[in-house]
Amino acid sequence: MNIVACVKRVPSTEAVAKPTADGKGLDAADFQYMISFYDEIAVEQAVQTKEAVGAGEVTVLTLGPANGTKEIRECLAKGGDKAVVLTDDNWQSRDARSTAKALVAQLSTMDADLVFMGRVATDRDNAAVGPMVATYLGWPCVSDVIGLEVGDGKGTAKVETEAGVETVEFSLPAVVTCQKGLNEPRYAGLKGIMAAKKKPLEEVAPEAVENQSEVVEVALPPARKEGRIVGEGAAAVPALIEALQNEAKVL
Amino acid sequence: MDAYKQLDFFELDDQYSEDELMVRDAVKGWVGERFLPGVMDHFEAGTFPMDLVPELAELGVFGPTTPEEYGGAGMNSVAYGLICQELERGDSGLRSFCSVQGSLVMWPINEYGSEEQKREYLPKLASGEMIGSFGLTEPDFGSNPGGMLTTARKEGDEYVLNGRKMWITNGSISQIAIVWAKLEGRVRGFIVPTDLPGFSAPDHNHKWSLRASITSELVLEEVRVPETAILPGVDGLRGPLSCLTQARFGIAWGALGAAHACFDETLNYQKERIVFDKPVAAYQIPQQKFANMATDITCGQMLALRLGRLKDEGRFTAPQVSMAKRNNVMMALETARTCRDMLGANGVTLEYGVGRHMLNLESVVTYEGTHDIHTLAIGAEVTGIMAYR
Numbered sequence: 024m025n026i027v028a029c030v031k032r033v034p035s036t037e038a039v040a041k042p043t044a045d046g047k048g049l050d051a052a053d054f055q056y057m058i059s060f061y062d063e064i065a066v067e068q069a070v071q072t073k074e075a076v077g078a079g080e081v082t083v084l085t086l087g088p089a090n091g092t093k094e095i096r097e098c099l100a101k102g103g104d105k106a107v108v109l110t111d112d113n114w115q116s117r118d119a120r121s122t123a124k125a126l127v128a129q130l131s132t133m134d135a136d137l138v139f140m141g142r143v144a145t146d147r148d149n150a151a152v153g154p155m156v157a158t159y160l161g162w163p164c165v166s167d168v169i170g171l172e173v174g175d176g177k178g179t180a181k182v183e184t185e186a187g188v189e190t191v192e193f194s195l196p197a198v199v200t201c202q203k204g205l206n207e208p209r210y211a212g213l214k215g216i217m218a219a220k221k222k223p224l225e226e227v228a229p230e231a232v233e234n235q236s237e238v239v240e241v242a243l244p245p246a247r248k249e250g251r252i253v254g255e256g257a258a259a260v261p262a263l264i265e266a267l268q269n270e271a272k273v274l
Numbered sequence: 275m276d277a278y279k280q281l282d283f284f285e286l287d288d289q290y291s292e293d294e295l296m297v298r299d300a301v302k303g304w305v306g307e308r309f310l311p312g313v314m315d316h317f318e319a320g321t322f323p324m325d326l327v328p329e330l331a332e333l334g335v336f337g338p339t340t341p342e343e344y345g346g347a348g349m350n351s352v353a354y355g356l357i358c359q360e361l362e363r364g365d366s367g368l369r370s371f372c373s374v375q376g377s378l379v380m381w382p383i384n385e386y387g388s389e390e391q392k393r394e395y396l397p398k399l400a401s402g403e404m405i406g407s408f409g410l411t412e413p414d415f416g417s418n419p420g421g422m423l424t425t426a427r428k429e430g431d432e433y434v435l436n437g438r439k440m441w442i443t444n445g446s447i448s449q450i451a452i453v454w455a456k457l458e459g460r461v462r463g464f465i466v467p468t469d470l471p472g473f474s475a476p477d478h479n480h481k482w483s484l485r486a487s488i489t490s491e492l493v494l495e496e497v498r499v500p501e502t503a504i505l506p507g508v509d510g511l512r513g514p515l516s517c518l519t520q521a522r523f524g525i526a527w528g529a530l531g532a533a534h535a536c537f538d539e540t541l542n543y544q545k546e547r548i549v550f551d552k553p554v555a556a557y558q559i560p561q562q563k564f565a566n567m568a569t570d571i572t573c574g575q576m577l578a579l580r581l582g583r584l585k586d587e588g589r590f591t592a593p594q595v596s597m598a599k600r601n602n603v604m605m606a607l608e609t610a611r612t613c614r615d616m617l618g619a620n621g622v623t624l625e626y627g628v629g630r631h632m633l634n635l636e637s638v639v640t641y642e643g644t645h646d647i648h649t650l651a652i653g654a655e656v657t658g659i660m661a662y663r
């Protein structure tokens with residue numbers, strides 16, 4: 024089975040957001056990167072699916088900078104067989120559609136049976152690229168998956184919804200976006216890291232696609248207003264109710 | 275509290291290869307997610323988290339420089355150093371566990387063992403199926419192990435071992451011990467299964483340092499091992515001392531991890547802790563402490579990195595290792611002490627890591643050659659005059 028896991032590098036959790044001088048982006052000078060949390064689940068699911076099927080290949084596909092291969096190699100250390108990097112220096116300013124278009128152009132050449140993606144990238148929080156890729160490919164899109172079985176030419180997924188858990192059957196090829204709980208991503212072991220050095224990593228220059236939307240300003244969330252102590256003990260209750268009704272307007 | 279951020283003042287990340295950084299980050303992630311949540315309880319209980327041993331093996335941190343054909347990962351020494359650093363960011367006891375397994379047990383078997391010994395033991399030690407310990411120190415011989423009283427005598431096709439070893443990390447939880455004993459007056463190494471008649475390993479209880487690490491005595495009374503148990507490749511004190519050089523290399527890196535942990539925790543704490551309407555970190559005295567600690571850690575990082583590169587080029591020396599172990603461990607201990615103070619009363623609770631690191635480092639400064647013994651080793655190298663005997 025030919026399986027592709029699409030991943031994105033995102034700033035690591037300890038990154039401090041600082042707008043650039045022109046106010047249109049974030050200052051990336053101090054950023055360290057990691058694979059987006061849900062994309063790690065996608066890689067793990069790709070590897071587990073290959074292991075369950077007993078044959079096949081897992082390709083890790085990303086759109087990113089040419090010098091950002093460490094995180095991609097980590098995916099290979101965790102069981103990916105090869106990687107394709109669509110190199111683009113402006114990878115961070117692409118909108119969801121132009122990212123999806125680039126991935127689709129590459130996927131169309133790969134003869135994939137199953138494409139795994141995270142349900143959302145933890146930097147932009149768009150949750151758009153996965154469904155767009157499926158739509159452009161004309162494949163089923165099963166999103167927010169928390170359980171998956173893959174059989175001959177079809178799959179059965181458990182999907183989290185507002186109302187509860189739905190069980191969905193779909194045909195292959197398909198795009199599956201992964202939700203927390205689907206699996207527990209493994210750690211890159213040292214042997215995996217050594218093996219990853221020898222796995223192929225191909226760089227492909229994607230075609231330029233115009234953005235349809237453009238970030239014009241980045242502002243940090245407003246600082247939280249300082250709290251106020253309205254009084255102490257039972258005597259404070261009237262003042263508290265007063266404040267909740269008239270200031271916070273929540274009662 | 276903010277996520278852990280490792281100080282990198284001189285942008286040394288540039289100096290590591292992609293796979294060295296991958297190894298570091300893999301171990302860092304594991305320590306943060308799997309080890310740190312439970313360490314306080316283990317430290318208080320005086321236990322090592324044995325349930326994590328299979329995960330450590332899966333990560334590959336037991337003997338990572340061991341060749342792949344014997345179950346290792348075949349990594350370079352810088353990667354090994356970074357592993358030690360990240361393990362000791364968790365706890366010196368965790369790093370000790372891996373130092374003993376890798377540098378003091380797997381390394382001598384790989385270096386001085388027969389082909390059969392390598393095939394029999396190394397894969398099991400790498401997979402954590404078997405735990406090893408290293409018995410050199412004795413009740414009356416620590417800094418001067420050459421005076422050891424433990425003996426081996428040949429009887430037929432067996433060696434018979436007698437003696438007592440003290441302060442042996444992992445002693446009572448090991449399946450094999452590398453025991454150093456005198457055979458006809460010469461120090462030799464033996465691979466001793468710990469379930470043999472005459473072998474016992476009572477624990478040292480009541481330690482207030484390295485509590486999340488088991489330390490035991492090894493008592494050998496007429497313990498009989500087959501003649502295939504001797505390490506054939508080395509004869510004399512050079513055997514155990516060369517193992518210690520390997521382990522000290524890892525300690526020089528490990529101490530940096532403990533220092534990083536203390537520094538990061540204290541920096542976060544003092545930036546958030548408000549006294550007289552300002553964060554503590556806004557006052558000049560704490561800033562001087564931070565400036566000193568950041569400088570000391572940075573110097574230690576560079577020392578370790580250079581030592582690692584020299585080692586990988588096959589041209590590091592024992593006095594260089596002495597300098598790095600001595601400097602980095604004392605630096606870490608002083609950093610931990612300073613940080614302990616900077617946390618105020620919170621510095622004396624195990625809810626914060628600094629107190630635990632501070633206590634642990636008191637052992638690290640003593641074992642693998644005390645601070646002063648390394649002082650004398652560097653002194654001997656510089657002056658050409660030995661002052662330690």
Ligand SMILES: Cc1cc2nc3c(=O)[nH]c(=O)nc-3n(C[C@H](O)[C@H](O)[C@H](O)COP(=O)(O)OP(=O)(O)OC[C@H]3O[C@@H](n4cnc5c(N)ncnc54)[C@H](O)[C@@H]3O)c2cc1C
Nearest residue numbers: 408409410411416417441442443637641642644646647662
């Ligand atoms: C937690 C822990 C774990 C350990 N694990 C192991 C292990 O796994 N295997 C093992 O074999 N050992 C182990 N050790 C033992 C450790 O290596 C020894 O404690 C260490 O070598 C010091 O020996 P000693 O305790 O006999 O001190 P001593 O040698 O008696 O030293 C006492 C003091 O005298 C100083 N001193 C000694 N000689 C001189 C000199 N010539 N000139 C000036 N000053 C001198 C020392 O610096 C020290 O300050 C462990 C120790 C601890 C605390």
